[in-house]
Amino acid sequence: MPRHEELELLMVRYQNGDASAVTELVETLSPPLYRFFTSQFVSRRFADDLLQETWLKIHEVRHTYRPGEPVLPWIYAIARHTRVDHYRRTRRVEDREQQVEQLPEAAATAAPDSRGFDLEAVLRQLPESQREVVVMLKVADMSLEEVARATSSSVGSVKQKAHRAYEKLRGLL
Amino acid sequence: MTPEPVNPVLLERIDASLRRDLRPVRPRASTGVQVAVLLAIYAAVALAGARYFGYYGWRRLSTGAAGLIFPALGGLALLAAAASANAMTPGSKRPAHPAVLLGVVCALMVAIFAVLFGDHRTDRFVPQGVSCLRAGLMWALPAAAGTWLVLRRGFAVDGGAAGMAMGTLAGLAGLTMLELHCPNFRLPHIAVWHTAAVPVSALAGYFLGSKRKAAELMQ
Numbered sequence: 001m002p003r004h005e006e007l008e009l010l011m012v013r014y015q016n017g018d019a020s021a022v023t024e025l026v027e028t029l030s031p032p033l034y035r036f037f038t039s040q041f042v043s044r045r046f047a048d049d050l051l052q053e054t055w056l057k058i059h060e061v062r063h064t065y066r067p068g069e070p071v072l073p074w075i076y077a078i079a080r081h082t083r084v085d086h087y088r089r090t091r092r093v094e095d096r097e098q099q100v101e102q103l104p105e106a107a108a109t110a111a112p113d114s115r116g117f118d119l120e121a122v123l124r125q126l127p128e129s130q131r132e133v134v135v136m137l138k139v140a141d142m143s144l145e146e147v148a149r150a151t152s153s154s155v156g157s158v159k160q161k162a163h164r165a166y167e168k169l170r171g172l173l
Numbered sequence: 174m175t176p177e178p179v180n181p182v183l184l185e186r187i188d189a190s191l192r193r194d195l196r197p198v199r200p201r202a203s204t205g206v207q208v209a210v211l212l213a214i215y216a217a218v219a220l221a222g223a224r225y226f227g228y229y230g231w232r233r234l235s236t237g238a239a240g241l242i243f244p245a246l247g248g249l250a251l252l253a254a255a256a257s258a259n260a261m262t263p264g265s266k267r268p269a270h271p272a273v274l275l276g277v278v279c280a281l282m283v284a285i286f287a288v289l290f291g292d293h294r295t296d297r298f299v300p301q302g303v304s305c306l307r308a309g310l311m312w313a314l315p316a317a318a319g320t321w322l323v324l325r326r327g328f329a330v331d332g333g334a335a336g337m338a339m340g341t342l343a344g345l346a347g348l349t350m351l352e353l354h355c356p357n358f359r360l361p362h363i364a365v366w367h368t369a370a371v372p373v374s375a376l377a378g379y380f381l382g383s384k385r386k387a388a389e390l391m392q
Contacts, residue, residue, distance in 0.1 A: 015197065015198050015200055016197045017195050017196055017197035019192050019195055022188060022191045022192055022195065023188050023192075026184055026187055026188045026191065027184065027188075030184055031179055031185070032177050034179045036215070040299050048180065048183055051183065051187070052183065052187055053178070054190075055187045055190075055191060057191075058303075059191050059194070061263070061328040062198055062264055063198040063199060063200055063201060063263075063326065064200075064201055064263060064328045065200065066200055066201060066203065066204075066262070069201060069264070069265075070264070072264075073263075073264030073265075074263050074264035075264070076264070077264040078264075078328075078330065079264050081263070081330040081331075097234070100235070119224035129376070141388055147262045148266075149265060149266055149267075150264055151336070152267045152270075152330065152331060153267070154267075154268065154269075154334075
């Protein structure tokens with residue numbers, strides 16, 4: 001992951017219509033964004049859809065990024081918004097169709113690592129709000145302040161969620 | 174943690190679709206500039222409304238009361254303008270939810286009115302009150318329209334909260350107009366009907382913001 005200043009420069013080039021900046025941003029930010037989606041119980045197919053939708057939304061509102069501001073909270077706020085919208089839309093459709101004969105697609109699971117330890121499964125034990133904070137802090141490498149901005153909450157609230165999540169994880173491991 | 178690989182075909186597809194429409198865009202103005210413009214709209218609407226109805230309240234107010242009410246209203250309008258601008262920018266700082274701001278606005282203004290005005294009579298409470306509330310909301314409308322015009326290029330990740338912040342600012346413009354205009358200094362009248370312009374306007378904003386979001390989801 002490039003340093004924050006590099007991401008800011010890439011965003012400014014993106015706003016100026018630089019095609020190489022787009023490619024670099026998509027390649028750099030897509031893996032952690034994808035990880036963010038798969039950690040929220042969504043299937044691989046939904047994660048693909050969410051990633052695509054998020055980038056389209058980012059493209060549509062790229063003028064709302066203000067040069068000099070941190071990029072990651074801006075990106076993750078949009079990703080979070082896309083995920084919530086997608087969830088609501090899916091629920092609406094499911095409520096209408098009431099498809100009971102089809103079982104929901106299994107959630108995407110990462111293969112356990114060589115030690116046989118599956119952190120993904122452990123993360124699933126956490127409530128959604130805590131899991132989201134842990135993924136932003138540990139996978140996207142964001143600061144507490146950045147997570148607070150991305151989740152439209154206060155630093156204190158993020159600290160509290162992270163603390164509770166670590167306590168729970170410690171108990172599970 | 175084993176990272177989940179992203180399908181390279183998907184990445185190529187995303188990249189290609191973004192490159193297809195890659196015209197340069199102009200970033201939005203800074204929060205400071207947006208807040209300054211919003212405050213100018215707030216003041217212009219409040220003053221225009223008071224000029225239209227007459228500055229009867231302003232003429233009757235003591236210097237001390239005016240010195241407490243209007244700086245408080247200005248300060249709260251500053252907070253509401255900042256909350257509105259931030260609500261329309263993804264990933265910006267949000268020290269408190271707009272609902273908290275609304276609560277602070279109502280509590281603080283009622284407390285100030287309670288300290289300043291001691292007349293508790295309630296005759297003609299409803300007819301006079303409804304007329305003031307109607308006037309306050311009537312002048313909150315242009316403030317809301319101006320606020321929306323300034324912030325329309327933004328993007329709200331939480332439509333309801335953004336609508337509530339904008340509604341609070343518009344309601345404050347209505348309340349300020351009423352304080353400049355209304356010469357009725359009875360505490361129940363001011364505390365209930367004048368202050369009500371803010372929550373009614375904020376809730377209307379919340380409703381419209383949420384409705385807009387629901388309409389997007391239906392598409």
